[in-house]
Amino acid sequence: MAKSKFEYVKQFEAEDKCLPNCWIVIRVDGKSFHRFADVHHFVKPNDDRGLNLMTRAAQCVMDEYKDVVLCYGQSDEYSFVFKKNTNVFNRRGSKIMSNVVSLFTSSYVFYWPRYFNTQSMQYPPAFDGRVVLYPGDKNLRDYLAWRQADCHINNLYNTCFWKLVQERGLTPAQSQEKLKGTLSSDKNELLFNDFSLNYNNLPEMYRKGTVIIHQKEKELDANSMSPLERSPRNSVSFSFQGDYIPRTRVQILHSDIISEKFWTEHPQILDGVKK
Numbered sequence: 001m002a003k004s005k006f007e008y009v010k011q012f013e014a015e016d017k018c019l020p021n022c023w024i025v026i027r028v029d030g031k032s033f034h035r036f037a038d039v040h041h042f043v044k045p046n047d048d049r050g051l052n053l054m055t056r057a058a059q060c061v062m063d064e065y066k067d068v069v070l071c072y073g074q075s076d077e078y079s080f081v082f083k084k085n086t087n088v089f090n091r092r093g094s095k096i097m098s099n100v101v102s103l104f105t106s107s108y109v110f111y112w113p114r115y116f117n118t119q120s121m122q123y124p125p126a127f128d129g130r131v132v133l134y135p136g137d138k139n140l141r142d143y144l145a146w147r148q149a150d151c152h153i154n155n156l157y158n159t160c161f162w163k164l165v166q167e168r169g170l171t172p173a174q175s176q177e178k179l180k181g182t183l184s185s186d187k188n189e190l191l192f193n194d195f196s197l198n199y200n201n202l203p204e205m206y207r208k209g210t211v212i213i214h215q216k217e218k219e220l221d222a223n224s225m226s227p228l229e230r231s232p233r234n235s236v237s238f239s240f241q242g243d244y245i246p247r248t249r250v251q252i253l254h255s256d257i258i259s260e261k262f263w264t265e266h267p268q269i270l271d272g273v274k275k
């Protein structure tokens, strides 16, 4: 068929193919979640319903994109790591990023009632997305360490901040002033001395965030799966309650991903080989 005279406009589309042999990281982050959390009465500083819903949405992404080797989430963000040699969407950056952020957002809305019961959503949430390429394994590990360190720093600060406001009766401004310039050790002491709280006893999900990885093949026990879970991988399964069943098994962890131990225990993540 002859091309229309308008076809030339396609030339204006920019190529945005991700460099070969680089880890592709897609990070999604809630838009103005400060407001979203307030409007929906999220528990401060950590709301289990909200955090678990984020993880459910991330699982949907991991289930759809088999080349995602690891996800890491905290607060209103999740990072998805695609294996170095992925050829998903021919490595087109905006295609990958927009699909991930769109599936993540729709899953967040889809599963909302499961986590918030009868509390209805007051307005549609949005997430932004970005693509970052990391050429080396060290860069990737440092990226993940950066996100986990951010989780720790914010959580320690927020835990102190809300203790001072909710239990000591300080105004937010007074609480901020009291914490200004304090070191981690000062904050740990404040929690321990003034609120009898050992920071290390707080749930790991709050302190370390959430890591999702594929279950190792040898740990997959076919006998422990329901018939629906054993259904063909390329078919979407719904249980009788209309519950969507993920097609792959994943492990949800709250591990320290900064130290060496995690990477020694899970060498398959960087190797790209299931062990």
Ligand SMILES: Nc1nc2c(ncn2[C@@H]2O[C@H](COP(=O)(O)OP(=O)(O)OP(=O)(O)O)[C@@H](O)[C@H]2O)c(=O)[nH]1
Binding pocket: 029, 030, 031, 032, 033, 034, 035, 037, 038, 042, 043, 044, 045, 046, 047, 048, 050, 051, 075, 076
């Ligand atoms: N109360 C509560 N708030 C949370 C929770 N998780 C995330 N948030 C809120 O979400 C915000 C996330 O921070 P940011 O992503 O930096 O800020 P944002 O308001 O989303 O703004 P942009 O990302 O720039 O659009 C936090 O500052 C909190 O206000 C939670 O479990 N409980």
Ligand SMILES: [Mg+2]
Binding pocket: 029, 030, 031, 032, 033, 034, 076
């Ligand atoms: Mg945000």
Ligand SMILES: [Mg+2]
Binding pocket: 029, 030, 075, 076, 077
């Ligand atoms: Mg954020």
